[in-house]
Ligand SMILES: Nc1ncnc2c1ncn2[C@@H]1O[C@H](COP(=O)(O)OP(=O)(O)O)[C@@H](O)[C@H]1O
């Protein structure tokens with residue numbers, strides 16, 4: 001199965017603020033892209049547009065399987081997203097958070113799957129505790145479990161190692177490497193270490209300078 005993500009001439013503005021324009025790229029299975037740029041350059045905005053959580057002001061994002069366009073209503077089946085601003089259900093346990101998602105996403109035989117994923121992110125021992133009582137690192141681990149539950153072909157990570165201890169960072173590296181073998185990985189980051197694991201880089205600062213004619217490429 002060939003999955004393709006196409007970003008065609010994406011532009012986004014909030015009122016009079018132009019965040020970026022002319023974003024063009026295509027990614028297929030076994031590829032990775034880092035989105036770099038200063039704070040406020042639009043990294044999170046671009047990731048949300050790619051995931052379908054936000055609409056571009058103009059241009060188009062396309063998900064394709066074997067050349068066939070996927071309806072936007074079905075994108076959720078193909079994408080996993082981890083970001084500091086995504087919310088978990090605080091009044092439910094870690095296990096229940098995953099169970100709710102599994103039901104929404106129609107994951108089959110999810111009990112086994114949830115247990116496996118909880119072990120993978122090292123939260124199994126705390127699975128029946130309320131998320132309200134989790135540390136920020138534990139919440140970040142649970143977000144990884146949520147994003148990976150349905151084996152997404154497109155994994156999008158915004159500031160992937162924020163709040164994680166060294167062992168958590170190792171977990172992220174392993175997840176990233178696996179994702180590159182299975183599908184597409186997109187990371188928004190300014191950490192040189194994280195930029196290095198991706199084959200391609202879009203730098204939103206350079207893109208802006210280029211648009212102003214200050215960088216000739
Ligand atoms: N919902 C919004 N309404 C208005 N402005 C926004 C909104 N979201 C982001 N912005 C603005 O867009 C720019 C890019 O933000 P963001 O994508 O969060 O940058 P980054 O992730 O690179 O730090 C910033 O100037 C930010 O203030």
Ligand SMILES: [Mg+2]
Pocket residue numbers: 043044045158
């Ligand atoms: Mg951001």
